[in-house]
Amino acid sequence: MKNNQEIINKLKNLVKEFPLNPGIYIMRDNENQVIYVGKAKKLQNRVLSYFNSGKDIKTTMLMKHVFSLEYTVTDxxxxxxxxxxxxxxxxxxxxxxxxxxxxxxxxxxxxxxxxPLVYKTRNTSNKNCNYYGPFPDTRDIYNYLEIINRLYPLRTCKGKLKARKKPCLMYHIKKCDGPCINMESKDEYNEKIKSIKKILSGNINEVVTNLNREMAELSSNLEFEKAAELRDLITSLVKLKDKQKIVDFNSEFKDFIGLYNSGDKYTFVVLKMREGFMVDKAHYYTSYIGTTGEGLLQFLIQYYSKNSIYPGTIYLPMECDIDFLEKFFIENSNKRVYIKVPEKGKNLNSVLLANENAKMNFEKRIRRDGDFDGLYALKEALNLPELPQRIEGFDIAQLDGHFTVSSLVSFYNGVPDKKNYKRFKMKSLNGKIDDFKSISEAVARRYTRVINENLEKPDLILIDGGKGQVSSAKDILDTLGLEIPLAGLAKKYEHVFLPGRSEPIILKEGSPGLRILQAVRDETHRFATDYNKLLRKKKLKLSSLESVPGIGPKRAKKILLTFGDLDKIKESNPKDISTRAEINLELAETIYEYLNKK
Structure with a gap:
């Protein structure tokens, strides 16, 4: 049941009688169910603020369901x-x-x-282990383990090491150095463990120095393939080290709080540092009506009400009622817990990491469940006739007028629907740079096909651009006789442009509706740019093959289609090139020599 104006006026008059004392207020729906509880320093002022004009979308949603109000005064x-x-x-x-x-x-x-064994896990309760992480991106774990396995082969047999008379398969394929058959001593094995711990702790300088020395020796011995493998390992190691910010050798017990929200949807993350190591991580997702600071405070009170062991210090991503929190911990544990908002150093890095984790969890949940809050907010903000469940987005990519392409991406329920992505090579430009004409061509080709094949029409079309691009797309839709809502998102200020409207719509930064538009726009840009790069790369590869004496455009294209990539041709031997490309051995040898000299 929606609140009509009569109910709103009645509630507002009721609130004018609320006292100016501290207390809590309770909102109920038409079935007398409690839908929101809030606290206030001055009850009347706080609750009256819900009736002000210009409320954000989350407060508007709440007030549509409020049927009655009550309060309790506190000291x-x-x-x-x-x-x-x-x-x-x-x-x-x-x-x-x-x-x-x-x-x-x-x-x-x-x-x-x-x-010791080294392995991936989500369980951090085993006291017989040291833990390194957590890793928000699982691929980083596998990358670390791959580097470790290549540099320091370890046993993979579970449990304590048992002596064997014969080694297992892992020894024969050089994935283990055989401590079970005394081919590797305990000291040698644990030296490798020390190096692994240094890598996982971010202390890679000594390891990298040793690898560089080994790489130089391999190069001097003309073992270039092995040297290249070490070079790639060093590069991967440095990249991973830059992402790993979570080891702290201060023995203080700390919790780092991260949060990410869009509209009334929140994700909170708690990273626990114990005796210098990140030992646990928890994340929570929820809805909340109120300010971000109030939401953080309410989360902390609820979270630590359920935990009997408190850290010495809690680091927050933003200010909230710190005095309240410290008083809460003293009353519940007779212990002083320090609440801080770090401004620099390792503690700030850990809070930023917690925020990053919270954002990744938020986006993962959106991808899984859809983004209906954002869709409803977008419908209201753009005054759309229908919920924009299907959104199609366009962008143009080119390089100095060459390889001009358009992307078409499709989002369903606020998440990418990649099976419906399309891409177009522009045919009407003849080398000219003209974004407006490119948009016109892409929109015309797409929706001519939609009409001819009676395909599903989107609920909204989004153009990456401003008034000019939107006007170009609108002219095509009018010519085709299609009435599909259309908008453009301009990068510089993130303003939203609609056809026939001179002034842009400005959506609040971080709002659910803008979040969806940005996701569609960013995906169109990525997809178009990737296609442009692919065409340039193919042209470069064809040019390389066409430079080989005896290879023309048709034969170059056929060879590339056969092997798929220049690198695969370079890795093959002349006989294999001759057989697969159906050319004589002499020409295959010429190709091989030419590519391996480059």
Missing amino acids: TEYEALLLENNLIKKWNPKYNISLKDGKSYGVIAITKDEY
């Missing part, structure tokens, strides 16, 4: 905070923070055995 604002927390736990209101635990991130574990 202090701190008492209101505690009462708010208790009532939230009791009623679990729809629009308050409701902690839903998510899956933990992976870490790399090293056992404390005589011959």
Whole structure:
């Protein structure tokens, strides 16, 4: 049931009678269910603010469902905070923070055995292990383990090491140095473990120095392939080290809090540092109506109400009621817990990492469940006739007028629908640089086909650009007789342009509707740019082959199609090139020699 104006006026008049004391307020729907509990320093002022004009989308959504209001006065604002927390736990209101635990991130574990094992896990409760991580991107774990396995082959047999008479397969394929058959001593094995711990702790200088020395020796011995492998390992190691910011050798117990929100949707992350290592991670996703600072405070009170062991220091990504929090911990544990917002150094890096984790979890959940909050916000902001479940986006990419292409990406329920992506080579430009004409051609080709084949029409078309690009697309749609909502998103200020409207629509930074438009626009740009690069790369490869004596355009294209890539031709021997490309051996030898000299 929607609140009509009569109910809104009645509630507003009721709130004018609220006291100016601290306390909590309770909002109920038409079925008398509690949908929101809030605290206030001055009840009347706080609750009246919900009735102000120009409310954001999340407050508007809440107020559409409010049917009745009530309040409870407390002596202090701190008492209101505690009462708010208790009532939230009791009623679990729809629009308050409701902690839903998510899956933990992976870490790399090293056992404390005589011959330790190194492996990936999500469980950090085993006291027989040291843990390194967490890693928000699982690929980083596999990259580390691949580097470790190539540099320092370790045993993979589970449990404690058992002596064997014969080695296993891993020894024969050089994936293990055979400690079980005494081919590797305990000291030698644990020297490798020390190096691995240095790598995972970010201390890679000594390891890289040794690898560079080994690479130089291989090069001097003309073992270039092995040297190249080491070079690639060093490059990967440096890149991974730059991403790994989470080892701290200060023994203080710390928690780092991260958050990410868009509209009323929040993700919180807690990274736990114990005795210098990140030992655990938890993330929670929820909805909340209120300011970001209030949401953070409510999360912290709820989270630590469920935990009996508190850290010495909690590092936050932003200010909130720190005095309240410190008082809460003293009353609940007789222990001083310091609450800080770091401004520099390792602690700031760890908070930024927590924020990054929160954002990645938020985006992962959106990809999984869809982004309906953003779609509803976008419908309202652009005054669309229907919920924009299907959005198609266009962008143009070119290089000095060459290889001009257009991308068409499709989003369904706010997430990419890659099976419906398309790409176009521009045919009407003749080497000219003309974004407007390019947009016209791409839109015409796409929606002519939609009409001819009776395909599904989108609920919204988004153009990467401003008024000019939108006008070009609109002219084509009018010519085709199509009435499809159309918008353009201009990069510089993120302004939204609509056909026939001189002034742009300005959506608040971080708002759910803008979030969707930016995701579509960024994907169109990526897809168009990737296609442009692909065409340039193909042209470069064809040019390289065409430079070989005896190879013309047709034969060059045929050879490339056969092998797929110049590098694969270079890695083949002349006989293989001759057989697969169906050319004589002499010409194959010429190709091989030419490409391997480049």
